[in-house]
Structures are given as structure tokens and as C-alpha cells.
Amino acid sequence: MGAPGATAELTSLFAGAAAVIQLAWQIQPSHDRARIRQTNVTGTANVAAATVAASVPMLLVASSVGAYAPGPKDDRVDEDWPVTGVAGSTYSEDKAEVEALLDVLEQEHPQLRVVRVRNGLAFQRSAAAEIARLFIGPLAPLSLLRHGRIPLLPGGKALRVQAVHSDDVAEAYARAILARAHGAFNIAADPVLDAASVGARFHGLAVPTPPALLHAAAALTWTARLQPTEPGWIRLAANCPLMSCHRAEVELGWRPRTDALDAFTELIEGMADGTGDGSAPLRSGPARPPGCSPWPAGGCPATATRTEHNRGDPCSCDRRPTKRRPSAPPS
Secondary structure, eight states, X not given: OOSTTHHHHHHHHHTTOSOEEEOOOOOOOTTOHHHHHIIIIIHXXXXXHHHHHTTOSEEEEEOOGGGSOSOOSSXXXXXXXXXXXXXXXXXXXXXXXXXXXXXXXXXXXXXXXXXXXXXXXXXXXXXXXHHHHHHTOSSSOGGGGGGSOOOEEEEOTTOOEEEEEHHHHHHHHHHHHHTTOOEXXXXXXXXXXXXXXXXXXXXXXXXXXXXXXXXXXXXXXXXXXXXXXXXXXXXXXXXXXXXXXXXXXXXXXXXXXXXXXXXXXXXXXXXXXXXXXXXXXXXXXXXXXXXXXXXXXXXXXXXXXXXXXXXXXXXXXXXXOOOOOOXXXXX
């Protein structure tokens, strides 16, 4: 998507479409900033250019609460809040840059209907194994979550975030397309997730924790490749605003069917069981750092050491051929 020549190929694929929905976003390998940006920013620019070239009348882009500038945790902002991102979070910086290129796109091509869906954290059970691979890594004993407890939870006024079930985000996409909407829509469910609400559900103790301490811990463990979450995610969580979804409710008739705490519970239960789905990104199985080829059932087929995998270094499964199972016939 971000490669040279991608626009021409995408233009051919988009020909005759009524709408293009841009969902693609890369989070790992988080140590390879250039590769991440090529997919997220250059790739989205290519999708936008191809949409125009193919004369598709509508482009819907999956934006995020992460595009917003730092904002309040005791009030809610609407879609007019600045989308300049949170400095120090590569995810937020890329989302803000995409928002800026969409502004230019709308100015240069007023005939194109552009929709931006800015949702909170999106959770579902079938994405649990993928989210664990992207953000937690192979060292955490996630099977312990089967006991339904998260003993300690970092708390504080800044550590309050919004979430939503993925099915409800999909509902917002569908409603925006069918309603011929345009512009930005905030999408999130109540309650706001914090140490108190999550602790009550999972029998955990809220421990007041300065975000700077969490950032330092994330930076240390990420630099040592002990876990895959770059420290900018802590900065983003501590600074992103809480959103009002009034516009989506009024203009799209959108209401979440699953509350945020139930969506988070579904995710945690899925993580405990290693739940995935049929596609490669959503596959079930052990957390594996970026750079390694997908493992078949039973684990890594090569002779890589556990240290290689835990560090996130490319391992022998990237350097030796493996047999591929034949693709399943279409249903």
C-alpha cells in the first residue's frame, strides 16, 4: 500500500466502487519507524490518490481518538477539537498527519465525500491474540487471566480512556456510508475505563501511578525488546481527551450495543484463552514478535532460541523455507 507504484494498482482495484474504506494501519515492528510511516502515512495518501483517480465518490478513513491534541479527562470534546496529535507518540503523530492530508484532499477535490471515524480503543474477543502480540509480547503469563483477576491497576486522573466494541465501530461505518454523511464522527461507549471501573470488574487494586513512571518503564522494556509497546502509547493514553459522541448519535442514529467495560472484559477473556480468528492477523496462538514468520500450530518450526523471540530479533524461521499448507477452497 505504501510501496512505489501502489497508487496505480489501487486505482485499478477501486474502479467502479461506490466507496473506499481505508482501515489499513501498521503498528509493528515498532522499532522500524520508516516502515511504519510508509504504510500508515504514505499508504493512506496512496489510497486517497487512487480513490480520486478511480472517481470513487466516497472515502471513509479509520482515524482515532489518537489524532486529537491533548485534552481534558473531566469533560468531553467534540469533533472540532484540534487534530494535531500528541507529541512523542508515533501512532498519534501519524494519525494527525493523515488528518492533515485529508484536509488537503477535501480542499482540492470538493466532489469527494470524506468521512473520518475517530473511535476509542476497539476491542473484540476474536482480536485478543492479535492485540496481545502487538502490545504485550510473549513474556506475559496471559493464561493467569483465566482467574478473572487483574490484581494491580495503575491509576490516576490522567489514566482514563474510552473504548468501544469493534462491532459497534463497524455499525458506525455502515451508517456513515448509508446516510451519505461527511466529516468526522467520534465513536466510543461508556463507561470511561480507569483503574476504578476496571478494578471493580476484575477484583483489582487501583495504585496511583505517575504517567512519567509508566513511560520510563515502557521505554526501558521496549528498548531492551522485552515487550513491543513503544513508550509513546503511555504518553497518548495520559493525554488524549475524552470524546463526545453526540454528532454520531444525532446524524447517524448510532448507539453502542455493548458498553466499554463489557468489551474490555471480552478482550481479557479472549487473551486468557489465546482467542483468534481465521485470518492471518487474527490467528490464535502464542505472542510472537514482529520479524518472525507466522508460526504453525505447535510453535516455531525452526531452531530459534527463546531469547531471539523474546528480544524481537529476526529468528531462524525467517531464514529457512517452511512448507505451506494449501489454501482452503473458497466457501
